[in-house]
Amino acid sequence: MITAVQLVERVHGLSMEQLEVWVAADWVRPEHHQGAWYFTELDVARASLIREIRDDLAVDEETVPVILSLLDQLYAARHETRALAEAINQQPESVRDSVRACLQRLYEEE
């Protein structure tokens, strides 16, 4: 866990004021301990991404939450898919074979 000051130092071109706005908007979600914010590596990467979307890609402020929301859904869906795949991976060989055959059929029907 790192502090807000450390996060601002790590994310090139980010100011404390900006970070405060993003946290207020719930774009970045620190943990709160005794009145201070603490961030994880995930938050650092997310802040970098938001900065890139706004500054490098020149996406306007109002569009940023739309993108974030879609991205979060995308990653959540990827995650569920991964969990499903991992569950299949842990099945006996015969079950995995049936799933594989079934998937193959579905692809071929496209």
Place this chain on the structure above:
Amino acid sequence: MSEDLYAILGVSRSASDDDIRKAYRKLAKECHPDLHPGDKKAEEKFKRISAAYDILGDPDKRKRYDRGEIDSRGEETPHARYQHYADAGAGAGMGGFGGRKYANFGGGGMGGGAGFEDISDLFADLFGGGGARAGGMGGMGGMGAGGGGDVRYRMTVGFTEAAAGARKRVTMPDGKTLNISVPAGLRDGQTLRLKGQGEQDPRTGQAGDAYVEVSVESHPHFTRDGDDVYVTVSVTPGEALGGARISVPTVTGDVSLTVPKGSNTGRRLRLKGKGIQRPGARAGNQYVTLQVVLPDEPDEALVNCVTEWEKKHPYNPRRGTEGRS
């Protein structure tokens, strides 16, 4: 490999800085890797356009590129990609995955409408296939098979840590803490194997290995080529003309360097063995390029003195480069 950077961004050599910025933005929107997780092609393309923009988007670097002083191998600025954290988890136990934290952002539910066809590529990845759709699904169980699962992580280390070696205690996105010894001379993109630090097989108790792919940060002053380190150091006109002993940074700390009398801008001095010392290899050198720097606000006395001197001793530093506009 020298590719034309203008061609990568799809602009002409005479494009304005503004045109270049617009072209970069348009392309970056199409292929930003965090917006296209799992799409290797987009990621490759993004790396190329970022490297191109890194040079062409900076008026100084662009001029130097146009003059042929720097080549098209832009230094990619490695930093942690969001997708790495947001996607983290599946390989490393289903416990604390990062994406979940933001999964309900903006009230957008998970809307589980994804059919198999939408996620086929992801499945192909997961089943350890060669990627080619159903055909590549052969080697299911690539992860987690045998004794304990191997897990893969990524981390970023500082330029000097990678150059001189370091011991790092890092918390990985899944919450696991690893003690990692970074060997001196580690290169960007190298993978470290930590034996027995992977996932434990619940049945056999055997642990897999952890593989940590390392990106090395770029440094504001140092660059490296293999085990040699390059740095540009500024000197005053007096130090350059009269010679001096100055202190210069190396990856292992400051050392003192003799600037010979009459050293001009661009003179390169070698600090033998002060580059990167990989275990068991001969140490690289550090090369110091001098740059003569005038005072921020030269006063009248200095200006008069130099212009008077030049009247008596005219010389032409542009000899041989004139007429080539």
